[in-house]
Amino acid sequence: MPVLDRQDNVFLLDLGDGENRFHPDWLAAVGAALDEVEKAEGPRALVTTATGKFYSNGLDLDWLFAHADEHQDYVVSVHELLARTLSLPVITVAALQGHTFAAGAMFSLAHDFRVMRADRGFWCLPEADIDIPFTPGMSALIQARLAPQTAHEAMTTARRYGGVDALAAGVVDRAVGEAEVRDTAVETAAALVAKAGATLGTIKARMYAPALTALRDRVAPLG
Secondary structure, eight states, X not given: OOEEEEETTEEEEEOOSSOOOBOHHHHHHHHHXXXXXXXXXXXXXXXXXXXXXXXXXXXXXXXXXHTGGGHHHHHHHHHHHHHHHHTOSSEEEEXXXXXXXXXXXXXXXXXXXXXXXXXXXXXXXXXXXXXXXXXXXXXXXXXXXXOHHHHHHHHHHOOEEOHHHHHHTTSOXXXXXXXXXXXXXXXXXXXXXXXXXXXXXXXXXXXXXXXHHHHXXXXXXXX
16 A cells, blocks of 8 residues: 655655555545645645555556446546646656556646656557546546657557657656665755645646646546
8 A cells, every 4th residue: 555755855655566556445545645735834845656566556446346336436536636736836757667657647747847767668548448438537637748749659559658659759758777766755855855845736726737637627528
């Protein structure tokens, strides 16, 4: 399960050591961590990462298929995580030490910056291959955070981007060695802790207003 730690002014949220899929309990734990980051005072920033082979594989499809009657509430909770991360009033950096797929990739895009391992691991939006269309909110988020050509390629071809290719496409901001991923993310965040506050939150909310509206539209089609 996710664990929140703090190094000086940088909160470090480890998402877990498995596939880190979006089980309701996992979503609740991440939400509680974001509560703590948001209610803290003074300079601060947030780094998310994980331990092991995966950053996140996204939706917990096994849970979802077993709880089909809760489909809409589940998707709303995922959308809220994406929206909240996108508009969080602190600088956020995703340290992608492992595979980052589907809604996990979208979660990474909701961060301000991304640092990815250069030599192993993939960033991918596989929805075209697994026959799960993007929701309107997810589409809006991806298109708000990626250049149009990259968004089109990523969404329609399910391309798997390695770290170097992800950097070239503008999916991530840095591609570094395995041992450097977390430290580079923390250094990036630490340099921007003074930006935390209501003004930053307002800037993000206005910058990404259409995506946030789509993510928080509870009556939009879910597939």
